[in-house]
Amino acid sequence: MTQPALTEEQTEPRLQPPSGPVIAARSPWQLFRSRFMQDRIAVAGAVTIALLVVLALAAPLFKLVVHRGPNDLFGSTMLTKDLGLPKGPNGRFWFGGDTVGRDVFLRTIYGLRTSLTVAIIATGLASLIGVVLGMIAGFRGGVVDTGISRLVDIVLSLPILLFAIGISSVCSTSPNGCLHGLLQPGLSLVIGIIVLFTWPQMARIVRGQVLSLREREFVEAAYSLGARPSRIMLRELLPNVVAPIVVYTSLIIPANILFEAYLSFLGVGVPQSTPSWGRMLADASSGQLFTYAWWMLACPGAFLLVTTLSFNLVGDGLRDALSPER
């Protein structure tokens, strides 16, 4: 007959609490934070993002200072007399005017709001859908997995641009948009299209992660303790999947800003009254306008570069901090 193993508590006498400083173990969160903070470049990226967000939120304040808005036309001063070509930077208009005489710099600032809104909301929604479906697929396996995986296959095989044009055209021609007014031409439609076509990537990645984690001991342990599947998914799997999700999300955000640019280039982006970088870049490209009005390209282009750079640096930093080099 075997004796149950004695626990440590039973074998050793109770010790007095030690005097002097306590060396406490750091939680994973604290470890992660300190590692991230040490990566100067990633921190710089994060700070830049924070600044951009502040700038985006503060955009309407600009209006109070300069007494003009992003949609105000200044054709008489900012367009050449005969051909109506835009005029370049001057004291008032830091980055000149665009093809209708609007303030390029102001539109770029407002465009930051649009691009960030689209990217963050679209990425957020797509990630949510992707994570949920990916986790369920990876964890459940079997028919559910097959079903979701096949759905992912189908959406990945859809010709994105064709469908984006098609859906957008369709939803623009009826006076009330699609889905009973839920998808109006403009911001909501662009977000809808981006979400529709980007959730599968996240689902695939999460599913892959869950598949490999599923066989690990801690999951087995949770099972044997009688935990329900949903609890396992939430409490055991999710924290371990967070790392790639966060990294991927930070890298997808700039990609979605570019996606919006593609849609604008094809003529299915947001309407003119909502400034967006994608639209501004597309306008600067049409008719090779950038060969003449370099400022129409430089301003949104520079901001786009900085934003993308920051998100990518933060993404890299997150990845390095979450899974450090040993």
Add this chain to the structure above:
Amino acid sequence: MWRYILRRLMWVIVVLLVITLITFVIFFVMPSVDPAVAFAGRQPTPEIVAEVKRQFGLDHPVWEQYLLFVRHLFLGDRYGWPGLGFSFASRSAIKPELFSRFLITAQLAVGAALVWLSIGIPIGVASAVRRRSLLDRAAMAFALFFVSMPVFLLGLLALWLLWFKWHLTPGTGYISVGTNFGSWLGHMILPWFVLAMLFAAFYARMTRGNLIETMAQDYIRTARVKGLPEWKVILKHGLRASLTPVVTMFGMDLGSLFGTAVVTESVFNLQGMGQWAIISVFAGDIPTVLAVVSVTAVAIALCNLIVDVLYAYLDPRVRYS
């Protein structure tokens, strides 16, 4: 292995059916451009519109049109097999046109893929090996620049600078390989690079990240201790493991490749499928759109299949799941 492949091939057919069904729904059930009206000219009388509708086969109920389409696709129509119908715009058979355009798109896609793999992965490896060196920083800067550049912008800028201003490359258009190899190459180089840059940058970063992670594993240390030369350690052991996610990524990128190729084809006037599809969507030439969508879906599904088979070959664990 063979049963796996066979099952996936069946799946390709299912994907084809689902995607064409979705296309039908978007373009027929909620049309923005009624093809019968679009191709009936200016100020058409209702009689003319009805006649055009009849000639285009649009006077049947939508579900009947769909079934007819599926039947033609698998069994062929009067123009041959697969039955892709006739284009509303050119009033002639789609099949021969689609075939020649598919070849051009394939040339663009394959060429670009070769370019970005041969640029992106070596740069990623070099960056990973020489971490935080000047080479690494420069390479990552290059990668980040191209990752934030929309393809259409890159294409237009490149064309304007390299062809129009500096006369370094031949202009737009497509010259077939048979006509003149040098001319063909000259015309394809710029589109290849423009299309490849975005992916090259992405793959460089990804390879770098994966390789860094892999190189930190224990078995790499073991390999070094065993006395293997460093390059063998990196290439034989490190790279093989870090390439599996690259392969997965490649599979997913094929879908977006066809999308980005559309823009490249338009800018460089390469008469590929993408350019044709875009024109057809705007014109309301639905049979052409359906044909391109079908062929693209099958091509992507097949490519994904090949990629998955490769993946299974590289990683034995996957085979048995």
Add this chain to the structure above:
Amino acid sequence: MMGNNRRKLSMVGLALVVTLLAAACSSNKNSGTTNQGGAGTAQKGGVYRTALSDFGFTGGFDPTGEYLGLAWDMFSTMARTLVSYKFVAGADGNKLNPDLATDLPTPTDNGLTYTFKLKPNLKFSPPVNRAITSKDIEYAFERINAKPLVAQYGFYYYGVIKGMDGNATAPAPISGIETPNDSTIVFHLTKPTGDFLYRLALPATAPVPQEVGKCATKAGDYGRYIISSGPYMFQGLDKLTVSSCAAIKPVAGFDPTKKMYLVRNPNWDAASDSLRHAYVDGIKIDVDSNVDDIFNKVQSGALDGSLGDQPPKTILRQYLTDQNKKKYLHVDSGDRTWYVFLNTTTPPFDDLHVRKAANYVMDKAAIAQAWGGSTSGQVATHIMPPTVLSDQLGADFDPYGSPDHTGDVAKAMAEMKQSKYDTNKDGKCDAPACRGLVMVNRNVAPWTDTEPVVVTSLAKIGIQVKPRELARGAAYQTTQTIKNQIPVGLNAGWGKDYPDAFSFAGSIFSSADLVATGNPNYAMIGTTPAQVKDFGIKVPPGWVAPTVDSDIDNCQKIPATDPTRVTCWAALDKKLMNEIVPWVPYLWANVTTLTAPSVTHYEFDQFSAEPSLVNIAVNNKEKLGS
């Protein structure tokens, strides 16, 4: 010091004189004359290489059906008609001349019978190689009359020529067309039609050899192997086998998605054709989806000229400012009006005062600037361009004028105060009907640049619009579907079909022009109560459509040779602007073409409003094999 200043002053003075001289010597851009001419400098030979972004054919380039203006320019190379034009610019280019016929007949039988005699030595191109007879012209009308061949402008002939109603199931002899011998053809009309001769200059009436035409049983088929009667033919047409219908294949030289290459028609008799010089040995039209690339190629000399597409402002600017390049810039009148339409069935535009206010407030100068300034056209002050009215009604008739065309807000508000939609009489529309109006627009320049101007202008009188930017086809279809009842649209334009104002004002303002889909009468002028029910639209209670039906009928009764006909149309234009107000016309557009130095003689075809392919000459040494 003094010497330096004096020298400087004299240099400045010299520069001024030179500039003034140059300005005086450069031709008036809006008069429709070309900058380069002189048949003496033209020589034969070479190949004219051009490109366009998209053919855009709606009828597969089948002459029986094709209704696109650009296609008519191409038909001038291969589809001669009984009467035709000189394919030159200006008023001379809008005059009819005999082409296949020996002369322009005057109708007999009170305007009901037209008799034509054909010139000798007219032959079809290879592979048909035989004489063109009157039967071949009659066959063309049989094709127009056959329903399956979808003659898109068949309405010009149905009910006009006896026996033509568009319902024939296949081409069959027409009772109203007689061919007593091979060189005579007689048309019997059901009612006097003053502009009938103009209708005989349209490509659908060009002769078609029955032995080939009978094989083209579907609309669009014949477009791939048109047998030519003109100076040029498709490359590879001579290799076409016509022994049986099954043997006929589309010709190599024409692919609607890629190119149209034309070579000389060996059977064309230059002596019989005084209208076409046919200088070049071949014509290459390629499709280039990158529009800017087309103009880059013209600049680099890889192409000889542009066709159909308008140059981007950046390139236009270079040609306008560089003295060496200026002569390669050609600006001609397009005989076309661009306008903002106002739908009279939708509030608040059902109120005449609101429509007038919209006309007063519109900043047309800014719109013209967005289009490209004076090169792109003239600010439109009424419905029809002066050239279509033979200059009887010029730009000085400007009922809603303002200083420099920037819009008169005060007058607009005064007009608005009289409207029922301005409830508090402050000069601004404040009823709920004034908000959230869908405004359809296209999604490319220059319409996208025009949009903010229109939105801002209308906002000044309290009308808030929601712009929707759509691709070309979708934009037009949305506005042209009556059921949609789109209140206002920015993308509307109208060009003449032939140089008689009937094809302009007469074709878009009558109740007969209203069709459920493809409707050009956006403003819904002349809608009858029965039509309101038929189309299933909602109209404000007690609404009566403004109508000009009787005015159109009156003008149409006057024969084309009578000068009072034009005066009648001019009066209609005045009535439309003063009492009906269906539109805010904003631009009488020009067609801008860029050529390369290789073009030794440029000509503009006023009829199709495109560069003339049959009268252009180049000095490049290119060759195009058959």
